[in-house]
Amino acid sequence: MRPSSGKERNVNQPDAQRLDVAIVGAGPAALYAAAELVKLGDPPVYVNLFDRLPTLGGLVRAGVAPDHADRRLVIDTYQRQARSGGRLRFHGNVEIGRDITHAELLEHHDAVIYAVGASASQALNVPGKHLPGCHESSRFVAWYNGHPDAADLDVSFDCERAVVIGNGNVALDVARILLKSGSALASSDIAEHAREALAHSRIREVCVVGRRGPAQAAFTHPELRELGELDDVSVVVDPDDLSGARWDQGNFDATLKRATLEAYSKSGDETRARRLVLRFLQSPIEVLGRGRVEGIRLVRNQLVASEDGGLKAVASQQTEDLAAGLVVHAIGYRGKPLADLPFDDGRGIVPNRDGRVLVLDDDVMPGAYVVGWIKRGPRGVIGSNKACARQTVRALVEDAAAGRLAQPAKPASAIEALLRERQCKVVDFQGWRNIDRHERAHARDGQPRNKLVRLDDMLRVGASGP
Numbered sequence: 001m002r003p004s005s006g007k008e009r010n011v012n013q014p015d016a017q018r019l020d021v022a023i024v025g026a027g028p029a030a031l032y033a034a035a036e037l038v039k040l041g042d043p044p045v046y047v048n049l050f051d052r053l054p055t056l057g058g059l060v061r062a063g064v065a066p067d068h069a070d071r072r073l074v075i076d077t078y079q080r081q082a083r084s085g086g087r088l089r090f091h092g093n094v095e096i097g098r099d100i101t102h103a104e105l106l107e108h109h110d111a112v113i114y115a116v117g118a119s120a121s122q123a124l125n126v127p128g129k130h131l132p133g134c135h136e137s138s139r140f141v142a143w144y145n146g147h148p149d150a151a152d153l154d155v156s157f158d159c160e161r162a163v164v165i166g167n168g169n170v171a172l173d174v175a176r177i178l179l180k181s182g183s184a185l186a187s188s189d190i191a192e193h194a195r196e197a198l199a200h201s202r203i204r205e206v207c208v209v210g211r212r213g214p215a216q217a218a219f220t221h222p223e224l225r226e227l228g229e230l231d232d233v234s235v236v237v238d239p240d241d242l243s244g245a246r247w248d249q250g251n252f253d254a255t256l257k258r259a260t261l262e263a264y265s266k267s268g269d270e271t272r273a274r275r276l277v278l279r280f281l282q283s284p285i286e287v288l289g290r291g292r293v294e295g296i297r298l299v300r301n302q303l304v305a306s307e308d309g310g311l312k313a314v315a316s317q318q319t320e321d322l323a324a325g326l327v328v329h330a331i332g333y334r335g336k337p338l339a340d341l342p343f344d345d346g347r348g349i350v351p352n353r354d355g356r357v358l359v360l361d362d363d364v365m366p367g368a369y370v371v372g373w374i375k376r377g378p379r380g381v382i383g384s385n386k387a388c389a390r391q392t393v394r395a396l397v398e399d400a401a402a403g404r405l406a407q408p409a410k411p412a413s414a415i416e417a418l419l420r421e422r423q424c425k426v427v428d429f430q431g432w433r434n435i436d437r438h439e440r441a442h443a444r445d446g447q448p449r450n451k452l453v454r455l456d457d458m459l460r461v462g463a464s465g466p
């Protein structure tokens, strides 16, 4: 372990009466970590939570599908747990690296935990990917979920067919939203601009394209089954794609997926107004179009054994051009590099051991921790963050007890004066509550909330008082 600079703190000594921790990010991983920390009593831990948006929720607000709004409710529970005992302060609209540096955070806190998620899309490296009408899932999902960064995305549904690349749950989320009727979305918290655009959509067919076979698809059974519940939509699967599939016999989710895919392949119901076609063993090799997406060129793949013992897709010579006016690629996420922190570009995460940030020679970077997708990559469900947060918090507490954290030079409360000095328009917890109340109060019938999608509006409402 690299020796920390500055004065060492040993929590067993009388001067160490509290620990101050900064958490960067306000999604589920951040709130879990905060809830774990504020429970501690010896010494008591105080948390300053920072987010570059004025809102709480992170990916639960901007990533979970709007028709799964009930899954967002967990954030209320985490929020309550994290705030119990009054040891948590929220500083929204503060970006680390822009408004304040990592070094300044450490000057005011014993430790900093980064819980910033994995907000970039994996790159689809094919010609034509920059054509208007071709979107990466991170931006497209952010657009329909009302994230201010994506409010101005140029999205058009003026076409009969859309293609979604990828076979994970995000691909199925996108396909489902594209095929949901206006009335089916009425009770969702989809952004108003997206609801309006979808109400006038001409899309009649959505093709979801997986590069490997049905037995290798990353989506889970509940999400697959939900496709069959879409109003007036036929789910189409080619029986030939299933006949050669190599299923994992001992896997319960795989057994259920197989049965559901077989049922789809036999239903043959073509009387419905719209179709969702699940295609397998195909990869995009070019997005086609002059000035805008007009189609996609797909190549047929074969599965061959890979070095790691799995099966990988290898392209054949057989190609197919499919007309489409919209392409969304949902092929996984990756983290973005953070100012002043090391970054593992290959894995798209901050290198770490049990949540302790590692510098390149495998030394620990004192006082810096990670949690959630920026720690372990974009995998798992919201609840997976619980064990992940516990592990990081355990590491931090052990480091504090062992005197491995440098004592902050300034009190944590002084961060507020520093932000004011920099004229940062900080939105505190009351400000977020104002936004929350405003969104709920402006919901249409059946809608849980009507999201504000512009940063200026969030700041105005946040500052408006209860």
Ligand code: NAP
Binding pocket: 122, 124, 165, 166, 167, 168, 169, 170, 171, 173, 210, 211, 212, 216, 217, 218, 219, 223, 283, 284, 330, 331, 332, 333, 378, 379, 380, 381
């Ligand atoms: P994911 O589960 O990792 O799926 C990514 C998909 O993209 C895989 O099918 C992968 O195929 C494919 N892919 C990767 N590179 C490709 C390429 N170059 N060309 C074509 N296909 C490519 O990622 P995700 O869908 O973004 O989901 C991220 C995490 O969030 C997952 O854990 C997911 O379960 C979770 N999530 C859960 C829900 C839910 O619970 N409802 C909703 C959304 C997301 P290979 O398998 O061949 O690599």
